[in-house]
Amino acid sequence: MTVEELIAGSGSTYLFHYTDGLRARMIIDLRVFATGPSAVHGVGVYATDIPPEDADTIDEVIIRCFGGDATPAEVDHAVAVRVSAAAGAFEQTSDPDEWLLPTGKLEVVALDGFYVATARFVNGDWEIIDDEE
Amino acid sequence: MARSGQIGTKAKAAKKRSPVRAPQLTPEQQDRFEQSKLLRTPRVRALWPGLTEKQRDLVHAPERAAGHYYPLTSGELADLTGLSTRQVQYWADHGLLPCWRKNGRRLFESVGLIVAFSLVNSKQSERQFYRRILTAPLDELAAQVGILSSVLAVRLEDATDEEAAALTAVVDTLPHS
Numbered sequence: 001m002t003v004e005e006l007i008a009g010s011g012s013t014y015l016f017h018y019t020d021g022l023r024a025r026m027i028i029d030l031r032v033f034a035t036g037p038s039a040v041h042g043v044g045v046y047a048t049d050i051p052p053e054d055a056d057t058i059d060e061v062i063i064r065c066f067g068g069d070a071t072p073a074e075v076d077h078a079v080a081v082r083v084s085a086a087a088g089a090f091e092q093t094s095d096p097d098e099w100l101l102p103t104g105k106l107e108v109v110a111l112d113g114f115y116v117a118t119a120r121f122v123n124g125d126w127e128i129i130d131d132e133e
Numbered sequence: 134m135a136r137s138g139q140i141g142t143k144a145k146a147a148k149k150r151s152p153v154r155a156p157q158l159t160p161e162q163q164d165r166f167e168q169s170k171l172l173r174t175p176r177v178r179a180l181w182p183g184l185t186e187k188q189r190d191l192v193h194a195p196e197r198a199a200g201h202y203y204p205l206t207s208g209e210l211a212d213l214t215g216l217s218t219r220q221v222q223y224w225a226d227h228g229l230l231p232c233w234r235k236n237g238r239r240l241f242e243s244v245g246l247i248v249a250f251s252l253v254n255s256k257q258s259e260r261q262f263y264r265r266i267l268t269a270p271l272d273e274l275a276a277q278v279g280i281l282s283s284v285l286a287v288r289l290e291d292a293t294d295e296e297a298a299a300l301t302a303v304v305d306t307l308p309h310s
Contacts, residue, residue: 020169020172020243021202021203021243022165022168022172022203022242022243023166023169026162026165026166030162032158034158034166070173070178071172071178071181072181072189073189073192073243073244073247074173076193108157108158121193122193123190123194
């Protein structure tokens with residue numbers, strides 16, 4: 001898997017869950033996602049179709065997905081997931097950049113079948129640090 | 134940037150089922166997860182703009198100096214920031230530097246590095262002020278907080294709504310019953 005392949009499939013095949021390194025490595029190691037107590041469009045795993053393309057991606061994600069309310073340290077990892085898998089499918093919310101895999105609140109959710117790869121922002125660019133193979 | 138305006142249809146048509154629930158996190162994973170939560174608090178977010186470009190790069194990639202990714206030991210955090218190991222341990226033991234422990238060792242995630250860099254960037258007089266706050270009797274502290282609140286109230290009179298919101302957001306993160 002390459003970053004270019006992820007970019008090419010963004011939205012149609014792949015979505016991206018931007019998070020910090022600690023949570024990203026939890027997903028890499030355990031293939032799980034811990035959901036929060038609540039969110040604007042419902043509880044679950046949030047993702048976007050904004051791909052990890054270049055150095056501007058972080059600013060774009062912070063502004064368009066978090067309304068400016070995040071720091072780069074919180075979104076310097078992009079976990080690529082499939083739009084749909086056997087266990088369910090991400091749904092586009094009323095926000096044009098936002099997708100949601102609905103779950104219960106405060107759950108540890110298995111991402112088997114969804115997980116594709118994880119890219120990390122380092123040295124001014126994105127590089128794959130893990131993939132499903 | 135690659136986009137697709139028609140992708141929602143396919144996803145909405147897919148059968149809606151909840152993903153399989155995974156086992157609960159181990160205590161160590163929960164400890165580390167708490168560090169990730171701290172990273173998202175207003176008081177830590179407020180520190181990011183004060184970091185230099187080099188410091189921000191090290192937060193993203195600590196292995197460039199430490200040789201590996203997080204977590205960092207007290208010694209490694211000291212080497213990265215220029216604080217002494219004793220300073221790191223002091224601030225950590227007093228709760229100012231977020232850390233978690235494994236077999237008695239203090240371990241630091243990105244939130245700890247951000248706070249440590251902020252301490253490095255602060256003036257010595259400011260660090261002495263923080264140290265006094267950490268060790269002063271609570272009744273003395275109440276008086277100092279009272280004065281500080283009065284001063285901040287004066288400053289808020291001239292602040293924009295955005296500036297006031299940023300300042301009060303940090304204050305609002307203080308735990309209280």
